[in-house]
Amino acid sequence: DIVMTQSPDSLAVSLGERATFNCKASQSVLYSDNKNYLAWYQQKPGQPPKLLIYWASTRASGVADRFSGSGAGTDFTLTISSLQAEDVAVYYCQQFQGSFGQGTQLEIK
Amino acid sequence: EVQLVESGGGLVQPGRSLRLSCRASGFIFGDYTMGWVRQAPGKGLECVGFIRSKAYGGTTEFAGSAASVKGRFTISRDDSKGIVYLQMNSLQTEDTAVYYCARDVVGGYFWVGADNWGQGTLVTVSS
Numbered sequence: 001d002i003v004m005t006q007s008p009d010s011l012a013v014s015l016g017e018r019a020t021f022n023c024k025a026s027q028s029v030l031y032s033d034n035k036n037y038l039a040w041y042q043q044k045p046g047q048p049p050k051l052l053i054y055w056a057s058t059r060a061s062g063v064a065d066r067f068s069g070s071g072a073g074t075d076f077t078l079t080i081s082s083l084q085a086e087d088v089a090v091y092y093c094q095q096f097q098g099s100f101g102q103g104t105q106l107e108i109k
Numbered sequence: 110e111v112q113l114v115e116s117g118g119g120l121v122q123p124g125r126s127l128r129l130s131c132r133a134s135g136f137i138f139g140d141y142t143m144g145w146v147r148q149a150p151g152k153g154l155e156c157v158g159f160i161r162s163k164a165y166g167g168t169t170e171f172a173g174s175a176a177s178v179k180g181r182f183t184i185s186r187d188d189s190k191g192i193v194y195l196q197m198n199s200l201q202t203e204d205t206a207v208y209y210c211a212r213d214v215v216g217g218y219f220w221v222g223a224d225n226w227g228q229g230t231l232v233t234v235s236s
Contacts, residue, residue, distance in 0.1 A: 001172055001173065002172075002173070031219065037219050037220070037221060039221065039222030039223075041154070041222075041223075043154070048209055048211075048226035048227065048228065048229060049146075049154060049209075049223070049226060051214060051222045051223055051224045053222075054214055054215075054221050054222035054224075055221065055222075060214065060222070060224055061224070090153075092153065092154050094154075094156070094220070094222065095173065095220075096173075096219035096220050096221070097156075097170065097172040097173035097219075097220065098144065098156030098158065098159055098170065098172070098173025098174065098220050099156050099173035099174075100146075100153060100154045100155065100156060101153075102153050103153040103154070
């Protein structure tokens with residue numbers, strides 16, 4: 001089974017600054033179709049998660065373009081280019097078998 | 110509009126069984142992989158499992174699930190009714206969580222990402 005590890009556990013960033021989240025898989029999530037099966041979600045309190053990115057770098061429908069994903073194989077990054085107040089949330093990664101990382105809490109500095 | 114509505118949650122004693130349902134509407138249900146995710150109070154997201162569409166054999170996947178779930182939980186689907194089920198047996202206090210139903214964005218063999226979620230149903234396991 002693939003274990004997903006996110007870092008850091010929490011992150012404080014100033015408004016307008018860049019926020020970077022990391023996710024590491026215990027084995028590659030790159031499949032033979034040359035796609036990396038890695039998704040990123042945002043979850044705010046009392047709400048279900050919201051899909052931000054899938055296939056490591058494809059932005060989901062309706063997601064603001066300040067969110068971007070990168071990486072391949074076992075190491076992945078989610079970046080918020082310019083932090084907005086509404087981005088305060090917990091961010092999770094997930095791989096193709098379904099398991100999630102433990103989450104990263106994002107706060108405003 | 111895609112809608113996913115879970116039902117069947119509630120208070121259950123340890124050792125008992127419970128079946129959750131998720132009724133889908135607004136899309137061709139049979140074309141999509143459907144999954145269950147749970148979240149214990151104040152904790153992170155945990156994959157329960159997912160079921161592929163008939164095009165991919167209608168098979169279930171629990172490789173990404175917590176070890177404690179494997180062998181106790183099963184997932185099934187009724188494409189004629191647009192419902193996916195989660196059968197939970199031998200429930201333990203650690204199974205207390207909000208259980209979410211989710212639809213995969215692509216609906217292929219592997220889980221790609223959940224683009225639609227229900228609001229969740231709370232399962233409380235307690236004596």
